[in-house]
Amino acid sequence: MYDRIIKFLPHELGLPWEQVRVEVDGELVSWMQTFTVPHRLRGATLESAGVVGVHTADAHQMRGHMRFMLETVLERAEGRGVPLSMLYGGVADVYHRWAYATVMPEFRFSISTRRAEAVPGSHRIRDGKPEDRPAIARLYNRETAGMTGVRVREPERWLGPRQGLYFGRLDAWVQVALSDDGRIVGYCIGDQIEGDAQRLDIVDAQATSSAVAGSLIRAMAEEAIRHRMGSLDFHVYPTGRVGRYLQNLDVSMTTERPISRAQMVRLSLPGAVLEALQPYAREQAETLGPDRPARLTIETELGSGDLALGGEAPARKIGLPADRLCELLFGYRSAEELREIHGVRLAERDAELMDVLFPRLDAYCYWPDRY
Numbered sequence: 001m002y003d004r005i006i007k008f009l010p011h012e013l014g015l016p017w018e019q020v021r022v023e024v025d026g027e028l029v030s031w032m033q034t035f036t037v038p039h040r041l042r043g044a045t046l047e048s049a050g051v052v053g054v055h056t057a058d059a060h061q062m063r064g065h066m067r068f069m070l071e072t073v074l075e076r077a078e079g080r081g082v083p084l085s086m087l088y089g090g091v092a093d094v095y096h097r098w099a100y101a102t103v104m105p106e107f108r109f110s111i112s113t114r115r116a117e118a119v120p121g122s123h124r125i126r127d128g129k130p131e132d133r134p135a136i137a138r139l140y141n142r143e144t145a146g147m148t149g150v151r152v153r154e155p156e157r158w159l160g161p162r163q164g165l166y167f168g169r170l171d172a173w174v175q176v177a178l179s180d181d182g183r184i185v186g187y188c189i190g191d192q193i194e195g196d197a198q199r200l201d202i203v204d205a206q207a208t209s210s211a212v213a214g215s216l217i218r219a220m221a222e223e224a225i226r227h228r229m230g231s232l233d234f235h236v237y238p239t240g241r242v243g244r245y246l247q248n249l250d251v252s253m254t255t256e257r258p259i260s261r262a263q264m265v266r267l268s269l270p271g272a273v274l275e276a277l278q279p280y281a282r283e284q285a286e287t288l289g290p291d292r293p294a295r296l297t298i299e300t301e302l303g304s305g306d307l308a309l310g311g312e313a314p315a316r317k318i319g320l321p322a323d324r325l326c327e328l329l330f331g332y333r334s335a336e337e338l339r340e341i342h343g344v345r346l347a348e349r350d351a352e353l354m355d356v357l358f359p360r361l362d363a364y365c366y367w368p369d370r371y
Helices: 065-079 113-117 130-143 210-226 241-246 270-276 278-288 322-329 335-340 348-357
Strands: 004-010 017-024 027-041 044-056 084-090 106-112 124-127 173-178 184-190 199-207 231-234 252-256 262-267 295-300 303-308 316-319
Touching: 004 065, 017 065, 027 065, 027 084, 044 065, 044 270, 106 113, 106 241, 113 210, 113 231, 124 210, 130 173, 130 184, 130 199, 173 210, 184 210, 199 210, 199 241, 210 231, 210 241, 231 241, 262 322, 270 278, 270 295, 270 303, 270 322, 278 303, 278 348, 295 322, 316 348, 322 335, 335 348
Parallel strands: 044 084, 199 231, 295 316
Antiparallel strands: 004 017, 017 027, 027 044, 084 262, 106 231, 106 252, 124 173, 173 184, 184 199, 295 303
């Protein structure tokens, strides 16, 4: 037997961040970071317990320390009423044991520096400053308000981008686009620039108009030229203003849909999540007419919830694994895909109902918000 304890300690970034440490007989054996932040889901804003940087010392592997740590963190968050847990960068084939599901694709637009340099630029661009952070956060929140998966940035508390594509690199940088009267109307966040890098990675970019988007793309090309880079990769959402602009250029767009890794979400409190989605589901259900069920109960191994659909047909009950329900709610899989491809036991009429209530969509979380 040994004496194992878990500690929740202050983080250098302050609240809502915390350091989590597991010690055995006074020796540090496992550690991670956690923080509670809001994410958007089909028009609702839900608190999520973020999980990042999960490690166990090599000499203490396979002794249940990571399980003890993660389950303690989840139980603590659930006790506080936090309905989701977002795992930023889960390793393959591990976290599904706790009902985490991959729910977000990755997007990348690749464009040559020469082609990007030819884009018209109409707005002044300058380096970002710490005092720009509230304006950047507000602009980001406006431009991403209709997306699922994105984190909500609190303007007065957002610390700015600390990292880009790679955990542990703390040199992400910002450039902002200005209107004629000096307001911030767009921004780009670039990843740390390595001395021998051949491309420039842009990990977040938002613009209030297509003209601003073009100005940002051109400015990023000029930055790449200064560092003698031949191409740029924009890791942005395809239907955002910058993504739409890029799709009208000579670019290569890559979409990756990971399985059981990368950005993963857990429905820690399914009932609370379904309650938050009630207005969305009711509006979707209206398209079915009066023959829809009066109420739908969805049961999972982590809990159940009800949706009042307002129809005249008898109430209906559906059972789903929590991770599959998560894929469905975040739009990563359709109910028909879960049924036909993934072998989920779901009657055809129930799959049809769920696909009306929660149609396919692409959720996304920008890279600077994953740590």
